[in-house]
Amino acid sequence: MDVKDKVIVVTGAGQGLGRQFALDCASEGTRLALADLNLETVEKVAAECIKAGGEARPYQMDVTSEEEVVGFYDQVVKDFGSLDASINNAGILRDGLLVKEKDGEVVTFPLKKWQAVIDTNLTGVFLCGREAAANMVKLKKSGVIINISSIAYHGNFGQSNYSAAKAGVASMTVLWAKELAQYDIRVAAVAPGFTATEMVMSLRDEVKKKFTSSVPLRRFAEPSEISSGVLFLLKNDYITGEILEISGGARI
Numbered sequence: 099m100d101v102k103d104k105v106i107v108v109t110g111a112g113q114g115l116g117r118q119f120a121l122d123c124a125s126e127g128t129r130l131a132l133a134d135l136n137l138e139t140v141e142k143v144a145a146e147c148i149k150a151g152g153e154a155r156p157y158q159m160d161v162t163s164e165e166e167v168v169g170f171y172d173q174v175v176k177d178f179g180s181l182d183a184s185i186n187n188a189g190i191l192r193d194g195l196l197v198k199e200k201d202g203e204v205v206t207f208p209l210k211k212w213q214a215v216i217d218t219n220l221t222g223v224f225l226c227g228r229e230a231a232a233n234m235v236k237l238k239k240s241g242v243i244i245n246i247s248s249i250a251y252h253g254n255f256g257q258s259n260y261s262a263a264k265a266g267v268a269s270m271t272v273l274w275a276k277e278l279a280q281y282d283i284r285v286a287a288v289a290p291g292f293t294a295t296e297m298v299m300s301l302r303d304e305v306k307k308k309f310t311s312s313v314p315l316r317r318f319a320e321p322s323e324i325s326s327g328v329l330f331l332l333k334n335d336y337i338t339g340e341i342l343e344i345s346g347g348a349r350i
């Protein structure tokens with residue numbers, strides 16, 4: 099896909115990787131619909147994108163709400179008259195062990211934290227992918243769906259909820275590629291390793307040290323290094339059903 103002038107949705111665009119995807123797409127002259135739970139941050143990112151040479155509109159949207167996701171994609175098509183790609187990026191972390199012994203008691207991982215991550219990182223991607231595809235099919239347009247998974251999809255210590263959600267995202271990427279090829283819609287995912295965004299930098303220093311020491315390249319990825327992978331997948335018209343791991347060599 100030649101991304102210039104294409105209408106691209108980015109979810110979770112208010113900070114971190116979503117902000118970087120938005121800025122890098124903007125500098126290639128795309129038209130961006132930027133969604134986030136936090137309207138204030140996504141408004142700032144939209145202004146940065148306009149400065150970088152793109153067209154951008156901010157939207158407040160919760161990816162866990164079916165009503166909001168359906169309404170958002172409808173609104174994007176009304177506002178831009180088109181939809182060419184959706185980068186399904188919004189995600190959260192709520193880590194913890196499945197069970198742990200504390201003061202002679204067995205403490206179990208709370209269902210609430212399980213559900214929060216499944217709702218955002220798995221159901222959110224399902225809803226956004228579904229609505230992106232439905233609108234592309236209605237518009238009779240080819241398109242691209244990029245899902246943001248994580249190398250944690252292989253099964254990461256302390257991340258039952260996150261790893262399960264990211265594995266679900268990887269699996270949906272492969273099966274959507276098969277289902278949607280008939281409509282000329284490509285689907286691919288990027289599975290980043292540890293990346294220097296607010297999500298990771300807010301972790302405790304000893305946790306961060308442990309993470310970097312497990313990466314062969316001995317550092318976190320820069321958001322731009324993940325973003326270049328997303329742009330590669332958007333642009334290459336023969337890639338579909340692929341999970342691109344960008345991890346500095348880290349293996350889980």
Ligand SMILES: NC(=O)c1ccc[n+]([C@@H]2O[C@H](COP(=O)([O-])OP(=O)(O)OC[C@H]3O[C@@H](n4cnc5c(N)ncnc54)[C@H](O)[C@@H]3O)[C@@H](O)[C@H]2O)c1
Pocket residue numbers: 109110111112113114115116133134135136139159160161162187188189190218219222246247248249289290291292293294295296297298
């Ligand atoms: N940073 C990493 O090391 C890393 C590694 C692998 C995968 N990822 C994935 O990349 C994506 C982005 O991560 P990040 O590091 O930029 O995180 P981040 O916390 O810095 O940013 C996430 C953004 O998503 C938004 N968001 C959260 N819940 C939302 C919801 N329900 N609806 C709409 N927006 C919502 C937040 O407001 C925030 O702006 C996530 O899916 C994450 O799992 C990150």
